[in-house]
Every structure is written in C-alpha cells, then in structure tokens.
Amino acid sequence: MLPIISSNSPIEHLKKVGPAYLKVLHKVGIKTIKDLLFYFPHRYDDFSQIALISQLKIGQTATIQGKISEIKNIRTWKKRINITEALIQDKSGGIKAVWFNQPYLTTTLKKDLIVNLSGKVTFDGKNLCLSNPAYEIVKKQSPVHTGRLVPVYHETYGLSSRYLRFLIKPLLSLAYKIPDFLPWQIKKDFGLVNLNSALEQIHFPNNLESAKKARERLGFDELFMTQLIVLKQKQDLLKEKAPVIPFKKELIQSFVKKLSFILTDDQRIAAWQIFQDMEKPRPMNRLLNGDVGSGKTVVAAMAALAAVKAGYQTAFMAPTEVLAKQHFETFKTFLKNEKVSAALLTGSSQKLLGKKTGKKINISRLRLKKQIADGRIDIVIGTHALIQEGLAFNKLALAIVDEQHRFSIAQRAALQKKIYQIEDGLPTIPHLLSMTATPIPRTLALTIYGDLDLSLLKQLPKGRQKIITKVVVPAEREKIYKFIEEKIKQGRQVFVICPLIEESEKLEIKSVTEEYKKLSSKIFPKLKIAMLHGQLKSKEKEGIMKKFKLDQINILVATSVIEVGIDIPNATIMIIEGAERFGLAQLHQFRGRVGRSEHQSYCFLFTDSSAKKTNQRLKALLKSENGFELAEKDLEIRGPGDLTGQRQWGLPDLAMASLTDLELIQKAREVAKKVLENKLLTPALQEKIRAFQNKIHFE
Known part of the structure; x- marks a missing residue:
C-alpha cells in the first residue's frame, strides 16, 4: 500500500x-x-507564445507546436556522437529538430505525436533547425516544460x-x-497574495504579473522573518544590563587636543553617539560604518579610553593577526600620554605596553593571561581567538569587533553570543561596538544589520589628495609599466591585486603565483617583488609585511582577500588585475589602500574585457570617491550577492533578491515591529521562525 x-x-x-x-x-x-x-x-524562460514554423528567424528563441513526421538516430563515426533528428510539421511548414547524445528520445517521441518544442532557431548550413530544444508531448493537461512561462531552477549537483x-x-x-502564517489583515494592508497561491504561481505562473506577485509575497515572508529575528534580538538585548560608563568631557577634550590631526564632523558625531550609548545601563550594540580611510580606529580608541578611565577593561578583536598588530601599534600612538596599559595577544605572539612608560615589554603568554584575568591590563587587542581561548577578564565593559562585514548573520549572532558569554568578572554583559570599512547600502543596513544602531563616517580627513584612477586596456599596459618603474625609482611602492576567483582559493593562489613570476622575470626583473596569499603561515605573512613597510620590497602581489586594513603610507600605486571581476565597493576598498601620504597616488584598473557594461561600471569608479554611493550603485548593477565579492550574508535567495526593494523591506520591518509590539507571535509564527533560523543556520 x-x-x-x-x-x-x-x-x-x-x-x-x-x-x-x-x-x-x-x-x-x-x-x-x-x-x-x-x-x-x-x-x-518565456515559451508562452506558440509561433508558426514559417515565421521563425535565425537566433530567435521560440516555441512551436506540430506533428512528428519522421524521427531517427544517426551516429557520427568521426566524433562518435549520437544525433537524434526529427522533422516537425505544422499548417505553415516544417523544420528539423536536433538533439545530441539522447538516443532514448526515439522511444519517447514517436512518429505522428503532437509535440511542443521550445528552443533556439539555428542554421545548419542548408536549412533552419531547432538545436537541442525542450520537448513536451501535447496532452489535455496544461504544459510543464514548453508553451508557457517555464521555471528554471539552480541546477546544482x-x-x-x-x-x-x-x-x-x-x-x-x-x-x-500548508497553513498561511501571515494574518489576513497584514496581507490586506500590504496587498500580498495568499501563501498557497504564491507557491503555485512561483513555480508555474499564469503570466509575468502572477510570477511578480508570488515573488513579492515569498520575498516579503523571508524579509519579514529576518526582521522579526533581528528586531527580537534587539528587544531581548534591551532586557540585559551593562556597566554604566560616564562621559568625561575633560578627558575626551584633552585626548582630542593631543591628536596630530583634526577630527571630522562625522567622527565627532559617531563618538558622541557611542558615549551616549555607554552611559546607559543597557548594552550598546552599534555598528561604526566608515568609508575607506575615514578614521574609525581613533573613534574606537576614544570609546576604549572612556571605558578604561571609568575603571573597566576593553577587548578589541581584528579578523587577522596582521591587522591586530597594526591596531596595537595605532593604539600605542593614540594612547601614549594617557597612562593606559595595553596588550597584544594573537595565535603567534604576545606583547605588553607598560602603563607608566608606554613602551613595549616582553612577557610570557601565561603571565599575560593572568594579568588580564587580574584586571591589570586595560586594553587587550587580538584576533577572534580572544573569545575562543577561554580568556578570562576581571571587569570587561567594552568589546570592539573590527571588519564585521566579513560575517554572515549566522556567524555574527554566534560571535555576539560568545562575547556575551566571556568570563568578564562582572554581573553585566559588555557594550559591543562593531566596525566595518565596507560601506553598507541602506537596504542592507535595515535587514542584515537591523538589530544594530548605525554610525556613519562618510567624510575623509582634510588634506587627502584625490587618487588618480584609470581603466587600463591591454594596449596601454606597457605604458603603465614604464610609469610604475619611474615611480619606484622615485622611492614609491606598489600593490598588485590579482583577479578574484570565487570557486577556489587554490586557483586564486595560482593566479598570484603566475602574476608574481610574470612581473619578477619578464616585466620588472631588477625590482624586489614579493607575494602574499592566505595559505602562507602567520610568521611568513608578518615578515613580508614588515619588509614592505620598511621599503625593502618594491611591489607586493596579493590575493583579493588580503588584509583590507593594511596601512603603508609609502605605497602610492594600486594595480587591480581582472578589475571587472570585482564589485565597485570592493574596488573602492582596494583604492583606499593608497593615498595615505603627501605623495600623489594612483589606482590602475586592468581589464581584458571589452564589454560595454563592464566599462560603464568601471567608469563609475572614476567619477565617484564616495564608497556609500558606489555600494548603492553596485547593489543596483550587480545585485546583493556580489556586494563584497562573495555571497556571504547568509540570506535565502528571494530575500537576497529583494534587497534592492527598499519599499518591500520597509513594509516587512513595519509589520515585524507591529507583531513584536502587540505580542502577536502566534504558535504558527514561532514555528515558522524556528524553521527559518534552521534554514539560514542562525544558531
């Protein structure tokens, strides 16, 4: 049975x-x-219009309906290919259909059957024919594979x-x-179709309008679930307690006066928002989103100083050891006159900055951990290993996480959970400040980062020279190479970023190796060239970066994922190979690695593509220096999956596709707020949330 x-x-x-x-x-x-x-x-695929055979044209994608008058298999002996040929006729004429290596079709498509064929019209040298068309025997039921809007799915595995x-x-x-979990009032207010109708029409729509309405409803559902989860996290966080860190005006004014530069208005506003958050008895959960070179680190240093002078500790986490070390050096400069102790703790090294002297002191790992646990170290800087090592603090009140954009929703939620579970010696949970140098479009800020308060740094420090950006086609390469050689003779240094190969890290390393060989043996044989990629050990990476910083290397060839925050003021030229493979926001990030000194800087976008769309897109980078504008443009042109060059947000496809629809996102956010405020979390809705969390691996 x-x-x-x-x-x-x-x-x-x-x-x-x-x-x-x-x-x-x-x-x-x-x-x-x-x-x-x-x-x-x-x-x-729109195969809904049935065309007459006599009206077909070369290159057209069409659907025909006719009778099979002949069908046979032919085997070509040279290439050993099975070809199935059929002659189809309608009232206006006949056409040949050809399939390759599908000999079984002669048992399915028999002579005299009426069939629909959908595919591309080609020319075989003598006559028009349909090459490898989709086929379907005409029956009383509505068609599935032809003669309609035909659904195309991701064809994986x-x-x-x-x-x-x-x-x-x-x-x-x-x-x-399947029960519809959305209350009818919400569907009515926002003009959404029923779930069952949406499911039917998303797969086999009657027309494009029906498909659009189905996608809107199902996209809304996914965005609504995302909003419910992030807003509920925000709501739950408000119930928690955090240490109150009072704002000390004189302390911050004194710190700002000692800086060698003037803070931008955006930096002042962001710092003030952070100070206001930390004065409250509930945990801060703020994202500091800055354009490249906008000065996020000094804002973070001000927050850390406020926490330390209130008698608490701060943990600062960077995504890599190289960046952690760079932040340690930057903090050392900013806080040299503040009588603050700071430590660096990474997988391969540990250092201590003395409170009285402000100088680096060698210390054993065990002793350093003990001093952190005793509360004798004010600021601890490291990688995310800080929360994985079971490190104990004595009075941790502020956690700062750099480069948050590298995390999906799921990873971010897990990281946040671990931070709140740190043994911090207090009955409260720490304030959390996240930072990212990837400008986030408004729609992403409302969805993926919907649980965070946002501070934006759009202004760049005064005195920064404009970086000269140029798209370089193959014919111009020689000229640019000569220009680079001249600049290196003048004492400048060069970054070369290799093409993004999403499918494989191994292929990316291969592309770096090949570029390194080409530059060092053929183009610049007399120059000192090094390469950097993710497979090198920490010590090797550190050694190369140290040499580059000390000007012992002229050209550094690297993969696309290498150290987004690296600061080498003497590097004034950025070459990006295969520039068309990157999103605008990512290209803008790379460009921001140069232009950090008084010397004129350049960014050369090497491309072999002659596609009009590619050149239009790259030219947008020539016109704009605003990362936020470019991120919005990227979202519009390439879609949300490519915002950082990798599909990493952890959202389902329809929600991803809907990230360009600000109106739909705002609708979903409004509904989610209403549901939480009015306590309308029905059992059906709670079950749906659980299923959705599993789908995106939230926990």
Whole structure:
C-alpha cells in the first residue's frame, strides 16, 4: 500500500525519487515535500507564445507546436556522437529538430505525436533547425516544460530543471494544505497574495504579473522573518544590563587636543553617539560604518579610553593577526600620554605596553593571561581567538569587533553570543561596538544589520589628495609599466591585486603565483617583488609585511582577500588585475589602500574585457570617491550577492533578491515591529521562525 502523501512527507515517498536523486535532493536541503515546494526557481524562460514554423528567424528563441513526421538516430563515426533528428510539421511548414547524445528520445517521441518544442532557431548550413530544444508531448493537461512561462531552477549537483518541474507540478495541490502564517489583515494592508497561491504561481505562473506577485509575497515572508529575528534580538538585548560608563568631557577634550590631526564632523558625531550609548545601563550594540580611510580606529580608541578611565577593561578583536598588530601599534600612538596599559595577544605572539612608560615589554603568554584575568591590563587587542581561548577578564565593559562585514548573520549572532558569554568578572554583559570599512547600502543596513544602531563616517580627513584612477586596456599596459618603474625609482611602492576567483582559493593562489613570476622575470626583473596569499603561515605573512613597510620590497602581489586594513603610507600605486571581476565597493576598498601620504597616488584598473557594461561600471569608479554611493550603485548593477565579492550574508535567495526593494523591506520591518509590539507571535509564527533560523543556520 502506497503511503498517503502530505506536505510533511519525506521526499523519498515520491515514486520518481530513487536513491541517487534522494542523495542530491538532501544535499540542497530538500528532505520533505514542503522543502521541495519552497525550492524556488531563480528565473523563467518565456515559451508562452506558440509561433508558426514559417515565421521563425535565425537566433530567435521560440516555441512551436506540430506533428512528428519522421524521427531517427544517426551516429557520427568521426566524433562518435549520437544525433537524434526529427522533422516537425505544422499548417505553415516544417523544420528539423536536433538533439545530441539522447538516443532514448526515439522511444519517447514517436512518429505522428503532437509535440511542443521550445528552443533556439539555428542554421545548419542548408536549412533552419531547432538545436537541442525542450520537448513536451501535447496532452489535455496544461504544459510543464514548453508553451508557457517555464521555471528554471539552480541546477546544482546534477539536479536538472526538467526533473524538478516533473516532481513539483503534480504536488502543487499540496500547497493549499500548508497553513498561511501571515494574518489576513497584514496581507490586506500590504496587498500580498495568499501563501498557497504564491507557491503555485512561483513555480508555474499564469503570466509575468502572477510570477511578480508570488515573488513579492515569498520575498516579503523571508524579509519579514529576518526582521522579526533581528528586531527580537534587539528587544531581548534591551532586557540585559551593562556597566554604566560616564562621559568625561575633560578627558575626551584633552585626548582630542593631543591628536596630530583634526577630527571630522562625522567622527565627532559617531563618538558622541557611542558615549551616549555607554552611559546607559543597557548594552550598546552599534555598528561604526566608515568609508575607506575615514578614521574609525581613533573613534574606537576614544570609546576604549572612556571605558578604561571609568575603571573597566576593553577587548578589541581584528579578523587577522596582521591587522591586530597594526591596531596595537595605532593604539600605542593614540594612547601614549594617557597612562593606559595595553596588550597584544594573537595565535603567534604576545606583547605588553607598560602603563607608566608606554613602551613595549616582553612577557610570557601565561603571565599575560593572568594579568588580564587580574584586571591589570586595560586594553587587550587580538584576533577572534580572544573569545575562543577561554580568556578570562576581571571587569570587561567594552568589546570592539573590527571588519564585521566579513560575517554572515549566522556567524555574527554566534560571535555576539560568545562575547556575551566571556568570563568578564562582572554581573553585566559588555557594550559591543562593531566596525566595518565596507560601506553598507541602506537596504542592507535595515535587514542584515537591523538589530544594530548605525554610525556613519562618510567624510575623509582634510588634506587627502584625490587618487588618480584609470581603466587600463591591454594596449596601454606597457605604458603603465614604464610609469610604475619611474615611480619606484622615485622611492614609491606598489600593490598588485590579482583577479578574484570565487570557486577556489587554490586557483586564486595560482593566479598570484603566475602574476608574481610574470612581473619578477619578464616585466620588472631588477625590482624586489614579493607575494602574499592566505595559505602562507602567520610568521611568513608578518615578515613580508614588515619588509614592505620598511621599503625593502618594491611591489607586493596579493590575493583579493588580503588584509583590507593594511596601512603603508609609502605605497602610492594600486594595480587591480581582472578589475571587472570585482564589485565597485570592493574596488573602492582596494583604492583606499593608497593615498595615505603627501605623495600623489594612483589606482590602475586592468581589464581584458571589452564589454560595454563592464566599462560603464568601471567608469563609475572614476567619477565617484564616495564608497556609500558606489555600494548603492553596485547593489543596483550587480545585485546583493556580489556586494563584497562573495555571497556571504547568509540570506535565502528571494530575500537576497529583494534587497534592492527598499519599499518591500520597509513594509516587512513595519509589520515585524507591529507583531513584536502587540505580542502577536502566534504558535504558527514561532514555528515558522524556528524553521527559518534552521534554514539560514542562525544558531
């Protein structure tokens, strides 16, 4: 007896799912029929208009309907390919259809059957033909693969769209048995269709308008869930207690007067927002979002100083050892007259900055950890190993996390949880200040960072020279190489960033190695060139960076992911190979690595692409120096998945796609607020939240 199928039935209960397909379906997270119904297409092929054969033109993608008058298999002996040829006729004429290596088609598509064929019209040297078209035998039921808007799914692990359509179409009636968790009033207020109708129309829409309405409803659901989770986190945090750090005006005024530069208005506003947060008895959860070179570190140093002078400790976490060491040196400069003790603690080294002398002291790891636990160290700077080492503090009141943009929602939530669980010697939890140098578009700020208060640093310090940016085509390379040689003779240094290869870190390392060999043996054989990539050990990376900083290396060739915050004032030229592979915001980040001294700086965007769209996009970088503007433009042109050059936000596809729709995000946020304020978290909604959290691996 066959099992009764429901939306909660395991996928293996379907006749068409054998062991091989079951393994693949499980790989993409499809374990039940409900999971299958929520596996959405990412686009549609419009095969809805049936054309007459006599009206077909070369290059056209079309659907025809006709009778098979002949079908046969041919084997080419030279290339050993099986070719299936069929002649299809309608009332206006006939056309040949050709399929490669699918000999079984002659048992499916038999002579005299009426079929729909959808595909591209090509020319075989003599006649027009349809090359490898989608096919479907015309029956009384509505078509699935042709003659309609046809759903196209992500075809991972050999899962074809045809197979998924074959599975999903007969199951659509089960969509009407899935409870709709959105209250009818919300659907009415925001013009959203019912869940069951959205599920049917997302897979097999009647028309483009129906598909749009379905995507809007399902995209809204995902954004709404995201908003509920981040706003609930914010709400829960308000119930917690944090140490009160009073604002001492004289202390901060004295610190600012000693700086060798004038703070921008944005820096002053951000610092004031942080001081106000820390004066409250509930935990701060703020994101300091600064453009490249906008001076986030000095704002963080002011917050750390306020915490220390109130009698508390601060932990500062950077994503890499190189950056942690750089921050340690920067803090040393900023706080040299403040009688503050600071320590550096990373996987490979530990250092102590004496409170009285302000000088570095060698210390054993064990002794340093004990001094931190006793509360004798005011500021501890390190990597995220600080929270993984089981390090104990005595009175930790402020945690600062640098480069937050590298984390997905799930990773950020896990990191936050660990910070709040640090053994800090206090009955409260620490204030949390996150920092990122990736300008975040407004829509992302409302979704992925919806639980954080935001401070923006858009202004750059006065006196910064404009970086000359140029798109370089292959014919101009020689000229640029000569220019670089001249600048190096004048004592300048150069960064070379290699193309982004998302699929494989190994391929990225290969591209760095090849570029290094080309530059050192063919183009600049007399210059000192080094390479840097993620597979090098910390000690090796540190040694190379030290040599580069001491001007013992002329050109540094690196992968795209290398140390976004590295500060080398003497490096005035940035070359980006394969510039078309990066997003505008990321290119802007690389450009910001130069232009940090009084010397004129340059950014050369090397590209082999002649595509008009690529050149238009790269030219946007020539016109704008505002990272926030470029991030918005990137979102518009390339879509949210590419904002930092990697799909890392941890959101489902429809929510990702909806990140360009500010109105929909605001709708979802408004509804989520209403639900939380009015305590409308029904059991169905709580269950949906749990399922969604599992989907995006929130915990």
